[in-house]
Amino acid sequence: MAGWTSDSGDSDKFECDSDGEAGPSSAPAMRNFDAPGPSTLGSNGWINGEVPPTSLIERYVVMGFPKEMVTKSIKEIGHGDADALLELLLTYKALDDDDAVGNNHSTSGCILPVVENDDDLDFENWDGDDDAGGRESSSDDSGYEDFMREMSERDEKINSLVNMFFSEDEANRAIIRCGADVDIFVLVDSIGASQVAEDCHSRNLSDNQVTDRCFNSFGGRKKAILMEESRKKRKRYRGGGQGNRPSLDGSDEESTPLPNPMVGFNLPGYRGPSVTRMLSKLDTGPPFFYYENVARAPKGEWAKISRNLFDIQPEFVDSLHLCAAARKRGYIHNLPIENRSPLLPLPPKTIFEAFPHYKKWWPSWDTRTHLNCLQTCVASAKLTERIQRALVSSSNPPPKSVQKYVMDECKKWNLVWVGKNKVAPLEPHEMELLLGFPKDHTRGVGKTQRYKSLGNSFQVDTVAYHLSVLRRMFPNGVRVLSLFTSIGGGEVALHKLGIHMRVVVSVEIGEANRRILRGWWDQTQTGALIEIPDVKSLTDERVASFVSRFGGFDLVIGGSPCNNLAGSNRHHRDGLEGKHSALFYDYVRILNFVNSAMGGRRL
Incomplete structure (x- = not known):
């Protein structure tokens, strides 16, 4: 299958782990x-x-x-x-x-x-x-x-x-x-x-x-x-x-060594060596858990995360193998890895499959087939104007130096060609498509907030591939505890898989994100959605009451805010001890209590 190539190269150079604000x-x-x-x-x-x-x-x-x-x-x-x-x-x-x-x-x-x-x-x-x-x-x-x-x-x-x-x-x-x-x-x-x-x-x-x-x-x-x-x-x-010397793209020697290509334990259509893993009976679900964070974390952080989650090996996946944009993430979970299946129809795998109308203006010297990591912010109008001036004043094709400058900026900011010598950032609805969300999923909040929310979300097709094993296991639906829900990437993945969500207890501090999730839920779901703004208010007593009320949870899903782990967040890249990423320990605390309340293993 074409495309099963090394993840290094241009996407590594400009891929940004966008859960932190992108550096200008x-x-x-x-x-x-x-x-x-x-x-x-x-x-x-x-x-x-x-x-x-x-x-x-x-x-x-x-x-x-x-x-x-x-x-x-x-x-x-x-x-x-x-x-x-x-x-x-x-x-x-x-x-x-x-x-x-x-x-x-x-x-x-x-x-x-x-x-x-x-x-x-x-x-x-x-x-x-x-x-x-x-x-x-x-x-x-x-x-x-x-x-x-x-x-x-x-x-x-x-x-x-x-x-x-x-x-x-x-x-x-x-x-x-x-x-x-x-x-x-x-x-x-x-x-x-x-x-x-x-x-x-x-x-x-x-x-x-x-x-x-x-x-x-x-x-x-x-x-x-x-x-x-x-x-x-x-x-x-x-x-x-x-x-x-420190690398400029967050992929320096402080990062955990990552597999290349980054295809996880398996991916649809991948013919690489098979991977098997053995989990103890105490580590298997239910409750199943699923935790995501940026792949390029500082040295030792993934070992620390794994140590706090039953010493389970992370599964590293770059979503460019499933869609038209890169997104390097690590997942720790106790889900089965056999008999997975992708969402159908398969999402577009290249830029032109996703956006064929851009091909008209795409120069031959821009050889990109995939976009890089989708960020929480986009390029400024002045940058795109500067690129246009540089191209208009150049020969055709432009000199190599101009090509390099333009390509560097296009890769960094995911710029696309919308006219002759004219580039522009992706629109929010285009990011929704690349991330697997339904069109207009984030519509109703400001454009800046839409970019921020989408840049911090799950890639739905990747998550759905991992969660697909739950379809046969829970024909009557699942009870979900969703921690740091963002705009509901996990919930959208379950919905696309045809898995009924009987109840979702969602913890999300962002008001705009909660509004987006509630709007989608009211239009598509019949189960109960319980929203909690602050994870600190989800005490052990409150978790126990939910376990008693609903008979437990089948899936605990989430990913703590990774602003302090992301390669792009160079100002405060201080790992799990950072202000935001330390919330990972709340994920561990709550999962620990759910396991205990349901008679399972404590971490």
Whole structure:
């Protein structure tokens, strides 16, 4: 069967485990014509020929800054913005102090590059792809190569800083201050100095208080802690050769080794080696349980998950083998793995099978047959406009550098061709199709919420394949305890399999998700739906009352929120101990009590 190939390659490079908010991409810093340039400098080297008051320079000298550093900084940015001047001085100060302990950085490399359009630097609502609105595309191949090289260097620096646990906001600001061509460690120190400045100003002190307190802090414990953290991060980044550096796609050495191809224990039409597994009688259902989380979890997390769920081996599946989009997930369950059957009719397996109307505009150099992981957010209008400008200004076919840039963005954001030289994100109803939901399943909530809910959902065809064994076992229907239900992917899978749900106790904190599930349930189901907003309110006593009321549960299904496990969520990828993923232990607690109440094994 065609398509049973390695899961590595492009889909690995851009596949994102979207249950965390997708990280924004970044583009080159532009020039700011509002910042001082050579034409605004007087003959004496000062901005607009205005010499700053001697008292101002002396004031910063008294604070502990060298006079040459103060004059240099004022010449670069003026003295009208005290906050900006303070931040630049702190940056230079941090770099000089770090040089003294053996790091040979040149502060001359950390200047304030000028930026073309202030509107492109809205870091509070940073979209990463929106920052190149002022750059005009050129049809010259060498110009595009420079443009792409600049983009690549900036993206690499930002991703490196993010993997060193700085925020993307901090990384972007540092590159704007120092430029994208400086050493990564210069950027680290610049961020550190900026953090000190922000800490000082966050105290709402007067100028004199800032002078007296903040710089003493900078010269003391705060600075020592900051520099030590910076050195640790640099050491971690430097540790060994390129092979030891963190990968930029979440698939680094910290991830659990995954099978390749990622086809689980078996898939329809797959002719690979057969897999058998033996579960003890104590581990078999009912109650059956089914737990999902992202495949690319940090090192040791899947071992920990398995250890808490009867030491059952995870089943890793990439949904691209069942539909037209990748979705790498791991499943731990005690369901039988023999006699599974897929949903019929089979879902479309390629992009053109799913969306044949896009073929008209699809360029020959875009060789994608599958989409990547469906994310919780989509590309911005500015990004798609930038791609269109690049293509319009190029030859046909465009230069390799332009093709690479366009393909990288198309793969990352799942862009499709909707016109000549025109790409666009998937619409929510198209994501519903790819994920196996009925059309308009999420309609009725805002478009942004629809993307978020769909990006965090089950892939219905994959889940249905695993649950299909329940059809023969429960001809009269099932009683389901659904934990972290999202928009009801498990329930939709059971419905598509023709399995009647006699009762579903659903735990889901998202109001919009509950509204989506309730709307679908009222239109399609006759059983009882009991909704619980917060898993913390599902106490052991309450679980016991449900077991007594319904005679137990046949299936406990769910997947704890995996924001802290997902590869794309680079800011808070702290595993099961993270704020969201720690809810996994509530899944274990509740499953444990259901087993106990029904006379089965406790974990």
